[in-house]
Amino acid sequence: MSYQALYRKFRPQEFDDVKGQDHIVTTLKNQIKADRIGHAYLFCGTRGTGKTTIAKIFAKAVNCEHPADGSPCGECPTCKAIAAGTSMNVIEIDAASNNGVDNIRQIREEVEYRPTEGKYKVYIIDEVHMLSIGAFNALLKTLEEPPSYVIFILATTEAHKIPITILSRCQRYDFRRISIETITARLRELMEEEQITVEERALRYVAKAGDGSMRDALSLLDQCIAFYLGQELTYDKVLETLGAVDTEVFSRLLRQILEKNITGAIATIEELVVEGRELGQFVTDFTWYLRNLMLVQSSDDMEDVLDISSENLALLKEEAQMVDVDVLMRYIRIFSELGSQIKYAVQKRILIEIAVIKLCKPEMEKDYTSLVDRIDSLEKKLEKGVVVTAPGSARQGVAGNAESAASDAPKKELPKAIPEDIKQVIANWGGILSQLTGLTKTYLKMATKSLGANGALLLVYEDANAYTYVTENRSDCQDALKAAVAERIGKEIEIQVKLNDTGRSSDEIYPDLGQLIQIDIEEEDF
Numbered sequence: 001m002s003y004q005a006l007y008r009k010f011r012p013q014e015f016d017d018v019k020g021q022d023h024i025v026t027t028l029k030n031q032i033k034a035d036r037i038g039h040a041y042l043f044c045g046t047r048g049t050g051k052t053t054i055a056k057i058f059a060k061a062v063n064c065e066h067p068a069d070g071s072p073c074g075e076c077p078t079c080k081a082i083a084a085g086t087s088m089n090v091i092e093i094d095a096a097s098n099n100g101v102d103n104i105r106q107i108r109e110e111v112e113y114r115p116t117e118g119k120y121k122v123y124i125i126d127e128v129h130m131l132s133i134g135a136f137n138a139l140l141k142t143l144e145e146p147p148s149y150v151i152f153i154l155a156t157t158e159a160h161k162i163p164i165t166i167l168s169r170c171q172r173y174d175f176r177r178i179s180i181e182t183i184t185a186r187l188r189e190l191m192e193e194e195q196i197t198v199e200e201r202a203l204r205y206v207a208k209a210g211d212g213s214m215r216d217a218l219s220l221l222d223q224c225i226a227f228y229l230g231q232e233l234t235y236d237k238v239l240e241t242l243g244a245v246d247t248e249v250f251s252r253l254l255r256q257i258l259e260k261n262i263t264g265a266i267a268t269i270e271e272l273v274v275e276g277r278e279l280g281q282f283v284t285d286f287t288w289y290l291r292n293l294m295l296v297q298s299s300d301d302m303e304d305v306l307d308i309s310s311e312n313l314a315l316l317k318e319e320a321q322m323v324d325v326d327v328l329m330r331y332i333r334i335f336s337e338l339g340s341q342i343k344y345a346v347q348k349r350i351l352i353e354i355a356v357i358k359l360c361k362p363e364m365e366k367d368y369t370s371l372v373d374r375i376d377s378l379e380k381k382l383e384k385g386v387v388v389t390a391p392g393s394a395r396q397g398v399a400g401n402a403e404s405a406a407s408d409a410p411k412k413e414l415p416k417a418i419p420e421d422i423k424q425v426i427a428n429w430g431g432i433l434s435q436l437t438g439l440t441k442t443y444l445k446m447a448t449k450s451l452g453a454n455g456a457l458l459l460v461y462e463d464a465n466a467y468t469y470v471t472e473n474r475s476d477c478q479d480a481l482k483a484a485v486a487e488r489i490g491k492e493i494e495i496q497v498k499l500n501d502t503g504r505s506s507d508e509i510y511p512d513l514g515q516l517i518q519i520d521i522e523e524e525d526f
């Protein structure tokens with residue numbers, strides 16, 4: 001029995017079949033009806049949200065011999081040729097593998113020639129952010145004066161990587177992540193058409209695992225169907241195929257974390273590994289589970305949003321009472337950070353174990369990050385130091401050298417430059433923070449403290465969420481900090497906040513006053 005992938009089989013051929021992007025479809029159809037078609041479009045959005053699908057339907061619609069209500073007829077020779085991929089009028093380019101100047105020059109030469117049939121030549125450039133600078137410049141020249149019969153559709157998952165000169169010449173459309181509801185409905189429709197019996201719960205799980213991408217959801221469903229060909233697809237079978245775990249495991253792990261039972265929690269992770277569960281998926285699912293707990297806590301009437309069975313809901317409510325909302329938010333933060341790290345990590349298991357230990361031991365969290373930072377900078381110095389040091393010297397000796405080099409350099413001049421009141425703030429940092437509460441406290445704790453312009457206290461963040469919170473809640477956060485400082489040391493200070501998104505650790509770029517001042521205090525004690 002031959003089996004065609006759902007994604008290919010049910011790729012939408014007309015606008016009405018496209019799900020979850022109504023705002024874009026309506027605008028494009030209106031343009032076609034009014035004959036006000038642009039020459040350059042930029043389609044941005046996560047993978048699998050329909051960018052190239054809509055681009056192709058659009059290409060059909062502008063060339064169709066009998067368009068109806070802005071949609072292609074699907075019947076005329078032009079529509080059929082485009083659907084079959086044999087039309088000369090629709091040129092698809094994958095910029096990931098054709099990213100050089102020559103590729104774009106070739107397009108510029110081709111663009112000179114009118115289409116032999118149909119009205120428009122449509123160039124669909126996928127993953128356009130992968131183009132080299134030179135290629136972008138070459139493309140820009142064409143975009144500046146496009147022939148009337150040419151349309152460019154640039155598709156990208158990373159719009160921020162596109163030069164502004166290109167952006168300013170395109171009509172931009174932002175594709176939304178598709179809701180679980182919409183994806184579930186589409187999957188149900190397709191399963192009915194395929195005459196495959198699937199449990200509703202199973203469909204919802206697949207839709208959720210698709211994470212806003214119709215394509216991902218469809219290919220996950222494909223995997224499950226292929227595995228149980230000819231059988232009814234149940235929730236348990238889906239979990240089994242996708243290597244996912246049942247909610248019982250989340251509940252157990254949470255209880256272990258709350259009891260600070262590290263051994264038990266590590267054993268639970270061991271169990272997942274032995275059973276061959278997909279650890280990346282586990283992290284995503286556990287994050288959702290924590291999010292559900294938080295929702296249950298914040299309102300009584302969340303049943304619809306939560307998308308779980310009533311017996312699980314009762315369990316969830318019971319568990320929600322065991323955890324503080326602050327604690328939950330910390331868990332969610334750590335696990336969502338883990339979620340983005342783990343995707344490409346080789347040692348997934350170790351990352352999860354570290355995260356679980358972090359959850360069990362909140363006091364360790366800051367020490368752990370600072371430790372990693374220190375090891376990092378030590379390693380970098382070692383790398384440089386190895387050339388200088390005699391190769392035969394003992395490991396300890398090398399580390400010792402690097403360490404003294406690390407503390408020598410800044411100690412000589414920086415302490416002099418630090419204003420007295422900032423020194424006091426740093427020395428009293430723990431006491432100042434103890435006057436604060438909630439997210440303000442959590443996020444201020446995360447900052448690397450350095451010296452800003454005009455003797456201000458500079459808070460540096462590597463975490464974008466923390467940075468946004470501290471800058472956007474100026475009165476709650478910065479003013480509260482100022483008040484706490486005034487209360488503690490009787491002085492007023494200026495505060496500045498910076499985001500360090502260089503990927504380098506903050507104390508490499510900004511002198512970390514926390515470390516410097518501590519050294520001073522220790523020396524004074526002697």
Ligand SMILES: [Zn+2]
Binds near residue numbers: 065066067074
């Ligand atoms: Zn047609």
